[in-house]
Amino acid sequence: MIALKVQVIYFHIDEKWFYSLVIQKNNKAVPAFGVQGVWNRIHHKNAIDKILAICALGFIPHNNDLRKGGMAEKITITRAGGMVEAERDSYSRVYYPNGGYGYPKIAENKLRSKGEKYFQNWEITGSKEMKDGDRKFALTKWIRDTFFEDLKKVCQKYERLLGKRIHVRGQWDNASPHTEHLLLCLIAQLFAEHGWVWTMQPANSPLTNILDAAIFPALAKQVSAFQGILAGGRYLQCEVLWKMVLKAWDEYPEAKIARAFVHHSQVATAIYACDGGDEFVQERNGLSFGVRKVCRLFYGDEYEGDEGGIDLTASLDSRDERKV
Numbered sequence: 001m002i003a004l005k006v007q008v009i010y011f012h013i014d015e016k017w018f019y020s021l022v023i024q025k026n027n028k029a030v031p032a033f034g035v036q037g038v039w040n041r042i043h044h045k046n047a048i049d050k051i052l053a054i055c056a057l058g059f060i061p062h063n064n065d066l067r068k069g070g071m072a073e074k075i076t077i078t079r080a081g082g083m084v085e086a087e088r089d090s091y092s093r094v095y096y097p098n099g100g101y102g103y104p105k106i107a108e109n110k111l112r113s114k115g116e117k118y119f120q121n122w123e124i125t126g127s128k129e130m131k132d133g134d135r136k137f138a139l140t141k142w143i144r145d146t147f148f149e150d151l152k153k154v155c156q157k158y159e160r161l162l163g164k165r166i167h168v169r170g171q172w173d174n175a176s177p178h179t180e181h182l183l184l185c186l187i188a189q190l191f192a193e194h195g196w197v198w199t200m201q202p203a204n205s206p207l208t209n210i211l212d213a214a215i216f217p218a219l220a221k222q223v224s225a226f227q228g229i230l231a232g233g234r235y236l237q238c239e240v241l242w243k244m245v246l247k248a249w250d251e252y253p254e255a256k257i258a259r260a261f262v263h264h265s266q267v268a269t270a271i272y273a274c275d276g277g278d279e280f281v282q283e284r285n286g287l288s289f290g291v292r293k294v295c296r297l298f299y300g301d302e303y304e305g306d307e308g309g310i311d312l313t314a315s316l317d318s319r320d321e322r323k324v
Contacts, residue, residue, distance in 0.1 A: 004164075005164055005165060006064070006164055006165050006166075006167050007060065007064065007158060007159075007162050007164040007165070007166055007167070008060075008061065008064045008166075008167050008168075008169060009058055009059070009060050009154065009155060009158065009166055009167070009168050009169075010058065010059045010060075010061070010066075010168075010169050010170060010261065011056055011057065011058045011059070011075060011151065011168065011169075011170035011171075012056070012057055012170065012171060012172070012209050012210050012211055012264075013054070013055070013056045013147070013170065013171075013172040013211075014054075014055060014172060014173065014209050014211035014212055014216070015052055015053065015054045015055075015080070015124065015175075016052070016053055016055065016211070016216045016219070016220070017050050017051070017052050018050060018051050018052075018053060018219075018220065018223055018241060018245050019048055019049075019050045019241075020048055020049035020050060020235055020236040020237065020238065020241050021048055021227075021235050021236070022220075022224050022227075029228075029233060030228060030229075033229065035228050035229060035232055035233055036232070036233070037233065038232060038233045038234050049235075049236070049237060049238045049241065050121075050238075050241075051079055051080075051081075051121060051238055051241055051242055051245065052079070052080040052081075052121060052124065052137075053077055053078065053079055053080070053245060054077070054078050054080055054124070054142065055076070055077045055078075055211055055215070055249075056075040056076050056077075056147055056150070056151070057072065057073070057074060057075060057210065057211065057215065057257055058072065058073040058074075058075050058151070058154055059071070059072050059073070059257070059258060059261035060072075060073070060158055060309075061261070062311075066261060066262060066264070066265035067262065067265055067266075068311075069258065069262060069309065069311045070258055070261070070262075070309055071158075071254070071258060071309035072254040072255070072257035072258035072261065072309065073154050073254070074249065074252075074254065074257070075147070075150050075151055075154055076146060076147055076150040077245075077246070077249050078142060078146055078147075079119070079121075079242055080121065080122055080123075080124055080137040081119055081120050081121045081122045081137060082119070082120065082122060082135065082137070083117045083118070083119055083120075084117065084118065084119075084120045084135065085115055085116065085117055086112045086113065086114055086115060086116045086117075086118060087114065088114050089105075089110065089112070089113055089114050090110075090111045090112055091103040091104060091105055091106075091109045091110055091111055092109055092110075092111050094109060119238070119239065119242075120135070121238070122134075122135050122136050122137040123136050123137065124136070124137045124139060124177050125137065125138055125139070125177050125180070126138070126139055126140065126176075126177045126178070126179075126180020126181075126182060126183040127139070127140040127180055127182040127183050127186075129141065139177055139178070139180075139183050140182060140183050140186050143183075143186060143187065143190070144186065144190070148190055151168065155168065167195065167196065168191070168194070168196040168197070169196065169197045169198075169199070170196075170197070170198050170199070171198070171199045171200065171201045171208075171209070172200070172201065172209070173200070173201050173203075173205075173206075173209060173212075174200050174201070174203050178200070179200075202271070202276075205271075207267050207278075207281075207287070208264070208267060208268060208271070209264075210257070210260040210261055210263070210264050213260065213263070213264070213267070214256075214260040214263070215252070215257065215260060218252065218256070219245070219248045219249065219252065222248040222251075222252070223241070223244050223245055223248050226244040226247060226248065227244065230244070231244075254309070255309065258309050259291060262291055263289060263291045266289035266291065267287075267289075270289075
């Protein structure tokens with residue numbers, strides 16, 4: 001009865017570090033594609049450039065039932081950091097044949113000039129934008145100015161397409177910045193205005209977030225592939241790395257995101273069936289639940305032919321011997 005007038009939109013949020021060089025991978029040389037091995041000199045593994053991206057994905061289930069498929073939306077992806085002015089001229093490191101290194105102050109080696117603006121990675125915090133004189137990426141500002149605005153655009157889109165009132169339910173993990181008091185107060189205020197719900201997922205349970213369980217591993221693998229194919233396996237500077245992260249994000253099919261949300265419903269049910277445990281993970285094919293076999297691309301008139309969704313060709317409950 002409610003499904004005739006109300007449409008639920010689910011969302012998951014999480015953060016992911018992407019690295020300029022993933023040395024444990026073996027796909028840096030593909031001679032058949034013209035990608036030869038490249039020797040990347042890194043002074044120390046802690047000096048490898050990396051960027052932190054915070055992502056939000058949404059799901060609009062058919063008839064509000066996660067087990068029947070639905071449409072997926074990429075709500076937002078944001079790089080944790082901001083533009084700052086260089087305090088001095090800086091130069092890149094150059095390695096010498098004898099194993100030493102230096103920072104030659106020559107034009108060809110210059111990274112940036114004093115006063116020039118560049119993007120700087122910032123640590124994520126709950127609400128503090130400054131700490132000990134260092135800039136921080138405040139989640140309160142991101143939620144208020146970026147995520148909440150992008151989420152409302154998705155809600156408006158489906159309110160118009162379906163002619164229903166939108167109700168939002170979402171989650172993220174219990175990382176320290178996520179539990180900061182002022183941040184939780186802001187979330188409560190914003191969501192209370194619309195009657196929406198924002199919850200914390202179970203502690204130490206990455207499988208209950210589709211970003212950790214499926215999307216981030218796929219994006220990281222794709223970025224590593226781009227590094228080999230598009231950059232010849234060379235070390236990526238942060239700006240190039242971010243472009244490749246965005247490329248992987250843009251090209252990732254919404255249908256696979258929708259399938260991940262269907263899988264999420266099975267994970268949650270399995271945890272419930274195990275009385276909060278994770279015994280199901282130890283079983284053979286314990287994490288598949290047969291989701292991939294019963295999902296197909298969905299094309300519906302009410303969604304204006306959007307290809308970002310899936311239908312289920314059979315009941316997942318009937319395919320799973322454990323009836324989870």
